[in-house]
Amino acid sequence: MNHFELRGGELHCEDVNLARIADEVGTPVYVYSSATLERHYTVLRDSLVGAGLKDPLIAFAVKANSNVAVLRTLGRLGAGADVVSEGEIRRALAAGIPGERIVFSGVGKTEAEIAFALEVDVAEINVESEPELHLVNTVAQRLGKRARAAIRVNPDVEAGGHAKIATGKAENKFGVSFAEAERLYANASNMAGVTPVGVACHIGSQITDLAPMEAAFRKMRGLVERLRAEGLSVERLDLGGGLGVPYFNQPEPPSPADYAQMIGRALQGLDVQLAFEPGRMIAANAGVLLARVLHVNRRPEGRNFLVLDAAMNDLLRPAMYDAYHDIRPLRPRDGAPETYDVVGPVCETGDTFTRDRQLPPLEAGDLIAFMSAGAYGAAMSSEYNSRLLAPEVLVRGADFAVVRPRPTYQDMLDREQPAPWL
Incomplete structure (x- = not known):
């Protein structure tokens, strides 16, 4: 569920007319719904608790949406943060999320980042290789x-909606094998600077079938049981994130309740604290990107190009992943739908959001919304073509x-300076 709906013929976010935001703030602009963020978090939390899962740590994946106001909205509900850089740790802390609820992931942590994570006392560092384990031990001892x-x-285990976001196969760069994990866990228990507290996995993103998740989680259960049989303590099992969301062109993905029930079956009787790293499932449908039609280029050969003031630098997902976003006019007109190629002004053909999309009739000056843009939208934006970053707006009720x-x-220019000889 999200809180974007037509009222009186105009698209609203909660009780705010989106056209008002576009007029006052300008376009392109990202808009987030507090009510949707809060609902998605609480539905997941309540589903996990309702399935009898012990004291879950739900660490929101900051890479999905790193805006501090969004993080603070979730942190006030008890959310933690899954982070992959020192910058993301600092964002989580700035949002009021304490170190004890921060999970530090990523395959390439630097020595300085590890030191910072230790200084702020994060809940766990997810170690992804043997060299990294030794680096963590060295930094901690120092x-x-x-x-x-x-x-x-x-x-x-193969899963994920696109090859670029699948992370659980042996050929992917993430994590270690089960055999390595047992050896490294035992080695870590003898290190002066490391206390092994658990094991973790994350097999991909935008997963719409629970079967690969269940297969992975049952394998992780077996690992926990083998480690405990060797006399090693395993306090936490981090199951990552990855549950898909509806992008309006796909069947409804499994619900958080179905997800929680599956985990309950797979891990029944395993006394361990669970951690989760959801991002997309909480943030995606909580945000939209608003854009304005610059003009409609009607080609003689029959193609209609809908040229927007938003571009691939504002919303990269279609260019990078061939991702689908529902497009809705803020003030839909009556009339037969027309077929458009929806494009931006960046100087390359890749700046195309969709081709041959059936939309209500549109004209220059009209406003549209890219739906489900709350995850990996603003967080992946750039100043390519020296275009200014789109602002972000948070809605709560009528405010x-x-x-x-x-x-x-x-x-933008002040961040650069000429070389002394220039």
């Missing part, structure tokens, strides 16, 4: 600390606030 570490396992303003061109 600081006089013990790092709480989990060994991330690659369960060799809205700009939570990341649009920079000025001077702001």
Whole structure:
């Protein structure tokens, strides 16, 4: 469920007319619904608890949407943060999420990032290779600390909505094999700077079938049982994220309740704290990208190009993943649908959001919304073609606030300086 709906013929976010935001803030602009963020988090939390799962740590994947206001909205409900850089740790802390609810993942943590994570006392560092385990141990000893570490396992299970977001196969760069995991966990238990607290996995993103998840989770259960049989303590099992969301062109994915019940079956009787790293399932349908039609280029050969003021630098997913986003006019007109190629102004053909899309009739000046843009939208945006970053707006009820303003061109230029000889 999301809180974007037509009222009186105009698209609203909660109780705010989206056209009002477009007029006051300008376009392109990202808009997020507090009510949707809160609902998606609480539905997942309540489903997990309702399935009898012990004290789950739900660490929102900051890479999906790193806006501090979004993180604070979720943090106030008890969410933690799954982070993959020092910058994301700092964003989580700035949002009021304490270190004890932060999980530090990623295959390439630097020495400085590990040190910072230890200084702020994160809940766990997900270790993804043997060299990284030794680096964590070295840094922790130098600081006089013990790092709480989990060994991330690659369960060799294929899943994910696109090859670029599948992470659980042996050929992917993430994690270690089960055999390596057992050896590394035992080694970690003898290290002066490491306390192994658990094991972790994450097999991909936009997964719409629970079967590969269940297969991976049952493998992880077996690993926990083998480690305990060797006399090793395993306090936490991190199951990652990846549950898909509806992008309006796909069948409805499994519900959080179905997901939780599956986990309950797979892990029944296993006394361990569970951690989760959802991102897309919480944020995607909580946000839209608003854009304005610059003009409609009607070609003699019959193609209609709908040229927007938003571009691939604002919303990269279609160019990078061939991703589908539902497109809705903010003030839909009556009339027969027309077929459009929806494009942006960036100087390359890849700046195409969709081809041959049937939409209500549109004209220059009309406003449209890219739906399901709350995850991997603003977080992946750039200033390609020296275009200014789109601002971000958070709505609560009848109120809205700009939570990341649009920079000025001077702001953009001030970040650079000429070399002394220029």
